[in-house]
Amino acid sequence: MLMVMLGGGLGAAARFLAQEAGQHWTKLPGWTAILAANILGSLLMGIGYGWLHGLVVLESHEALDAIQRYRDSQSIHEGMALLLAGFCGGLTTFSTFSLDNLFLAYRKRGQLVCNILGCLLLGIIAAWTGLFIGGQLA
């Protein structure tokens, strides 16, 4: 429980720092920081999950089962699984993404399409790449 909280707190703080950095050092609109955080989080989740998945032979292949299994186990990887679920979950966000989409839908339709397609496609590609890298690591 503590590990999930720790990971979530660190992830949320990292997401906020990305937003701040994006605003102070670039002239990109605010939603691009969330887009970057979502893609990076998806990549990390893929790597971590692929790595944990590679360490154990699972009977079922349902997504996130490796994390679930390590979460219930007493092994040293339990903490890793919890930290991963907390940190990646905290770094990425769906609510801010939707709120940004709502505002973009009123004012900037082109950026709305960029945001949705970018997040979806790049997020999926990032998770897929991460799974591949994580599988190689294990």
Add this chain to the structure above:
Amino acid sequence: MMRFLQLILCIGFGGGLGALSREGSMSLLHGQLGMPRYIALACVNIIGCLLIGIVFAFLEGTLRRDGSSRLRDLPHSRQLHEHPWWPEGDTTLSPVELLRMNRSLQAASALVITGFIGSFTTFSSFSLLTVQQLQQGAALEACISVVGSISLGLLAAWLGVHAGCRLVRKP
């Protein structure tokens, strides 16, 4: 600098609580009620979108740039059609930036919006689940998950913003 550290602490604390509630909700919906994982995750994300709409409209909708209320003196029907309270400039900056003229609202938005709700919802598990659904050939499920999450999330945020406006409306 102290102010920045305080905000980071607020966000970290809220984020920890948010991640914990997400795990709790997921184990309730997926583990106890037996929903498929992608539906449980979509439920969590959509609830978060509703909440962020309510809280954001509630905090931001009450303010003018000088810190005084904007919503209270307008009839509700005009508020949303003309968006008189919409943040000026870039509307997708973090609420912490948009609310910087009022320190207590800024801290509240850091704790609740960026921290708690931002961490409660997640995109990483969503994209991982989608990849695995695609790898297993469950394209229909992946489509339901993607289209449903995004459209219902947008709808929930819109509903939340309306509800948040009603909360600050003068009776």
